[in-house]
Amino acid sequence: MSVCKKDNVSPKISYQGYSHGFKINIVEEIENGQISIRQAAKKYGVSSSGIEKWKKKYGNLDKKLRHMGGLSPAQEIARLKKELKRAETERNILETAIEIIEDELGIDVKKKFLSSSQKRTLQNKNNR
Secondary structure (H helix, E strand, O other): OOOOOEOOEOOOOOOOOOOHHHHHHHHHHHHOOOOOHHHHHHHHOOOHHHHHHHHHHHOOHHHHHHHOOOOOHHHHHHHHHHHHHHHHHHHHHHHHHHHHHHHHHOOOOOOOOOOHHHHHHHHHHHHO
16 A cells, blocks of 8 residues: 655654654644545545545544534524525515405505604604
8 A cells, every 4th residue: 555645744654654743733734624524535646535524533523413402504504594494484474464455454564563652752843
């Protein structure tokens, strides 16, 4: 097995192929957002699937988030998309209900509601 030495990172060959430090260095670069898995594979001459295994084994981001009760970025995106869809559906239902009320009662429900003190203030400004 031939190993390329790049960026002053010594991938000292061990019985598993790459040193523990080499693997950790690559995983940290990926988790810090410096490079993607694909870029790391190309940069260090390692397979993407191997890096993904290292990330699962040595990666801290997902472990820390799960330990703290947080969500990974992918989980948070999925949660937010679900919440957005629910809010859009709720808005559509409310808009339909307002249209039905306006048609049935003949009143403009969408006008802003003003309290009596706000109405008096507005009338006083109009009377001046």
